[in-house]
Amino acid sequence: MNTKVEKNSNFICQIINKDFKKNKELSFRTRFPPEPNGYLHIGHAKSICLNFELANIYKGKCNLRFDDTNPTKENIKYIKSIKNDINWLGYKWHGKTHYTSEYFSQLYQYAKELIKKNLAYIDQLTKEEIRIFRGTLTTPGKNSPYRNRTIKENIELFKKMKRGEFSEGEACLRAKIDMSSSFIIMRDPVLYRIISTEHHQTQKKWCIYPMYDFAHCLSDSIEGITHSLCTLEFQDNKSLYNWILQNTSVKKYPKQYEFSRLNLEFSILSKRKLKILIKQNIIKKWDDPRIPTISGLRRKGYTSSSIREFCQKIGVTKQNHLIQFSILEHCIRKELNQTAIRTMAVLEPIKISLYNLDENHKEIFIVPNHPKNPELGTHEVIFSKTIYIERSDFKEKYDKQYKRLKLGEEIRLRYAYIIKAEKIEKDKHNNITSIICYCDLNTLGKKPKNKKNPAVIHWISVKNIFPAEFRLYNQLFTTKNPDQKKDFLSYINPESLIKKKGFIEKTIAIKINKNITDKNEKLYFQFERIGYFCIDNLDSKKNQLIFNRTVSLRDSYKI
Known part of the structure; x- marks a missing residue:
């Protein structure tokens, strides 16, 4: 699929074009800076595609940097999954993997520099007191009683923090800016806090950790990032971003530009809320196919090219809006329509007995794996006296609008004959156990004489069946924008997962079965008249096959 980004495709490209006009020798560099506190989701995919594609088209470089400034929430497993997701999406970061923790010594010196300029101080208010002193959107903040400590005293206290002589929450380093600023983030924000947790990269070397806003801009500068791209919720943070760069002796000055975050219908993208879903056993893991994590979408059957196509299609703007889920489905459906092998499956079987055929009757039909792609080959379909069809493809009572099999009416079996339902058999609970049909052996590949062509249904011969489980995934939420609901757990769809045997x-x-042990190979199928499915590599075993429905056949997205 074509996922190429053009130089004038969005407003960020236009900014970069102007920057290159001003400086033809500009060494373009951007970065993808995830926090290793969860798995990546479709919103991160948008950022990944933007940053890496820009680096490609402007012949620049894109760094991968883990902003690992809070060891209480971070984990090595998240780092591994993030790297895997980026590679799977088709991108390769420049050089080695970077970590903000690599720069802790430099960041500490920059913090001391602010103290020496009387632009930072050690505060000993509690976390709650800091929040109260900060004020609100309509009322200005109040200065901390510790704000006027001397430079010497602040330096000594900061060293004591570093040596571990304070407990968590007992002291922090705050910038000295303006407690009456219209931007709450500029009301003496915290720059360093104490965390007594071992770090996954630096182990026990540090017990003070920089806040994200302090570390982020300085790490960008250290790495020589020219264009720092982030989502709109960081727009106010730009003031602090620039203040820190202006008041420290940085050698390189990156510029921050904001774009709208991805909001997807019927989906939660907050890692905090996704963790709640896992903790409450609403979903199993981060790779549950009902959530839009990259690993969840991959397990559901989405391809990297379909996700890149989706990110290109929705574009990059400054306008926040809710993206239709049908656009994402359109992208994978468009691809699988060209590549998925066609075969037949029956999810809710009901038996059909063709009474005019012999018990030993057996025919083999060679059918294409794809009607428009002969390169995908063919496979054999067995036809016999006893077959299975979908229970929903038969109706006992007459219904003029019903276009499938019904008593006294005819239907064509895909690739095979026309049959006519003449009788049904039921058990003691009045459930249909079998449909007795006549098979017209003169209709193979032929139109019925003096009749309209009947509808076509799929089927499987009892001599060609293999048991399988089918997982039908629907939207996890019943409301379009669950992220805006305080009680979002009240909108869980009870039918978000339906299992069929x-x-x-x-x-x-x-x-x-021959390829089931290869967990990296995804096998895609279009089960005729049902939808697109893939084999679930994680839960399937040899002779115990599980299929995940990737997407239905019907496309509701309007181009």
Whole structure:
């Protein structure tokens, strides 16, 4: 799929173009700076595609830097998953992996520099007192009683913090800016706090850690980032970003530009809320196919190219709006329509007995794996006296609007004959156990004489069945914008996952079983008239196949 980004495709490109006109020797460099406190989601994919594609088209470089400034929430497993997701999306970062923790010594010196300029001080208000003193959007803040400490006293106290002579919450370093600023973030923000937790990179070397806003801009400068791209919720933070750079002796001055974050229908993208879903066992893990994490989408059957196509299609703007989920579905459906192998599966089987065929009747039809792509080959379909169809493809009572099999009416079996339902058998609970049909052996590949062509349904011969589980994934939430609901857990869709026990064609299952041990190879199928499915590599075992529905056949997205 074509996912190339053009130089004039968005407002950020236009900014970069102007920067290159001013400085033709500009060494363009951007970065993707995830916090290793959770798995990446579709919103991160938008940022990844933007930063890495810009580096490609402007012949620049894109760094991967983990902003690891809070060891209480970070984990090595998140670092590994983030790296894996970026590689899977098709991108490679420049040089080695960077960590903000690499720069802790430099950041500490920059903090001391602010203290020496009387632009930072050690505060000993509690966290709650700091919040109260900061004021609100309508009322200015109040100066801390510790704000006027001498430079010498602040330096000594900062050293004591570094040596671990204060407990958590007992002291912090704050910038000395303006407690009456219209930007609350500029009301003496905290720059350093004490955390008595071992760090996954620096172990026990540090017990003070820089805040994200302090570390972020300085790390950008240290790495020579020219364009620091972030989402709109960091727009106010730009004031602090620039204040820190202006008041420290940095050698390089990156510029921050904001774009709208991705908001996706029926989805939660907050890592904090995703953790709640996992903790409450609403979803199993970060790779649950019902959530839009990259690993969840991958497990559901989305390809890297379909996600890149989606990110290109929605574009980059400064306007926040809710993106239709159908756009994402359109991108994967468009791709799988060209690549997925066609086969037949029955998710809720009901038996059909063709009474005019012999018990030993067996025919083999060679059918294409894809009607428009002969390179995908063919496979065998077995036809016999007893077959299975979908329970929903038969209706006992007459219904003029119903276009599938019903008593006294005809239907064509895909790739095979026209059959006519003449009788049904039921159990003692009045459930249909079998449909007795006549098979017209003169209709293979032929139109019925003096009749309209009947509708076509899929089927599987009892001699060609292989048991399988089918997982039908629907939206996890019943409201379009659950992220805006305080009680978002009240909108969980009870039918977000429906499991079915049915059959696939044995001739296809044999091929799948040969590759089931390869967890990296994704096998995609279009189960005719049902939808696009992929094999679940994690839960499937040999002879115990599980299929995840990636997307339905119907495309509701309007181009």
